Amino acid sequence: MRRWTAIAGIAVLAVVSLAWAAGASRVAKPVVLIERPGKCVEATEVMRRDHMTLLLEQRDRTMRDGVRTKPHSLAGCVECHASSKTGSVLGPQGFCESCHAYAGVRLDCFECHAAKPQKAALGSGR
Amino acid sequence: MSGCDRRGFLGTAAAALAGVALAPGIRLIDLAGARAPEEAASGRVRWGLLIDTARCATGCDDCVAACGRENGLQDTGRPRTDAQWIRKIDLKDLRSGREHSAPVMCQHCAEPPCVDVCPTGASFKRADGIVLVDKHTCIGCRYCVMACPFKARSFVHENVTEQKPDVPRGKGTVEGCTLCVHRVDRGATPACVEACTAAGHGAMVFGDLNDAQSAIAQRLRELPNRQLRGDLRLDTGVRYSGV
Numbered sequence: 452m453r454r455w456t457a458i459a460g461i462a463v464l465a466v467v468s469l470a471w472a473a474g475a476s477r478v479a480k481p482v483v484l485i486e487r488p489g490k491c492v493e494a495t496e497v498m499r500r501d502h503m504t505l506l507l508e509q510r511d512r513t514m515r516d517g518v519r520t521k522p523h524s525l526a527g528c529v530e531c532h533a534s535s536k537t538g539s540v541l542g543p544q545g546f547c548e549s550c551h552a553y554a555g556v557r558l559d560c561f562e563c564h565a566a567k568p569q570k571a572a573l574g575s576g577r
Numbered sequence: 578m579s580g581c582d583r584r585g586f587l588g589t590a591a592a593a594l595a596g597v598a599l600a601p602g603i604r605l606i607d608l609a610g611a612r613a614p615e616e617a618a619s620g621r622v623r624w625g626l627l628i629d630t631a632r633c634a635t636g637c638d639d640c641v642a643a644c645g646r647e648n649g650l651q652d653t654g655r656p657r658t659d660a661q662w663i664r665k666i667d668l669k670d671l672r673s674g675r676e677h678s679a680p681v682m683c684q685h686c687a688e689p690p691c692v693d694v695c696p697t698g699a700s701f702k703r704a705d706g707i708v709l710v711d712k713h714t715c716i717g718c719r720y721c722v723m724a725c726p727f728k729a730r731s732f733v734h735e736n737v738t739e740q741k742p743d744v745p746r747g748k749g750t751v752e753g754c755t756l757c758v759h760r761v762d763r764g765a766t767p768a769c770v771e772a773c774t775a776a777g778h779g780a781m782v783f784g785d786l787n788d789a790q791s792a793i794a795q796r797l798r799e800l801p802n803r804q805l806r807g808d809l810r811l812d813t814g815v816r817y818s819g820v
Contacts, residue, residue, distance in 0.1 A: 514711060516617035517762045526742040563712060563747030565740045
């Protein structure tokens with residue numbers, strides 16, 4: 452009787468742990484593919500939290516003052532983070548779009564701005 | 578020495594260094610377009626163009642083609658709604674039969690009507706005289722299109738793809754000649770001027786109207802020239818000779 456109880460206990464434990472493991476993998480995560488590892492213009496935590504603010508500040512300085520030297524430009528993001536397969540930061544696996552789709556934040560930058568770096572655009576366009 | 582004095586001294590030293598001659602006739606300050614890359618555009622400079630219609634051939638559209646290539650303006654096959662940043666205008670005096678031709682684009686007015694009428698502040702004039710549209714705040718009302726006496730602004734009617742990284746463009750906003758501001762900030766000349774010069778026409782001169790030593794100021798002194806619709810007193814940055 453005691454042996455049966457032990458076996459049942461082990462079986463229950465196994466089922467629970469399996470369910471836990473399966474549950475962990477069921478949580479959706481955004482795909483963040485970094486193809487060119489190295490130092491970003493700011494620390495990862497800063498970029499995750501504040502990239503939109505940095506982009507807005509850079510945008511106003513570039514457009515209104517004509518200062519194009521600061522590193523926080525959208526073109527700079529695209530230059531580094533465009534996928535080598537699609538040449539773009541958009542698409543389901545794209546650096547920008549995968550996270551924005553996950554967070555449910557509308558990404559309208561690329562309705563006007565180029566989602567491909569200059570070289571890729573030169574190769575495919577024209 | 579206080580901080581202010583030190584800053585003043587450094588500024589003077591930098592200005593003196595920038596003025597040092599690199600070679601006869603070439604100074605560092607000329608190469609840099611009179612502005613360091615991290616320095617904001619200032620009112621000391623007024624960018625302008627001189628178009629010499631005596632050198633501008635009827636039928637030549639090198640400047641228009643160069644503008645399209647530089648700014649990624651695509652031909653959708655629907656010319657009535659395609660954006661037009663620069664166009665060639667052919668003029669003929671019916672009495673004498675004299676014909677001439679000139680490119681017309683945003684005239685980069687000192688008193689721009691497009692800026693006056695813009696309800697959101699999207700249409701603005703940069704400190705160095707370049708008139709631009711902030712497409713982030715443009716709501717596409719097209720008041721500026723109506724206000725411009727030169728028909729220089731276009732509305733983007735269709736989705737745009739394959740934009741140039743330096744030239745964002747999108748549906749629902751108004752746009753016009755930027756005087757190739759991304760090139761000017763690098764110290765280069767606008768694409769139309771470069772193409773005209775490279776083809777040997779030399780009908781367009783770009784430069785700083787405020788600098789008496791600049792090529793454009795010297796040509797303006799030599800050639801009789803005028804502003805289009807000078808009666809409106811907009812003080813345009815683009816001047817025409819021979820019209």
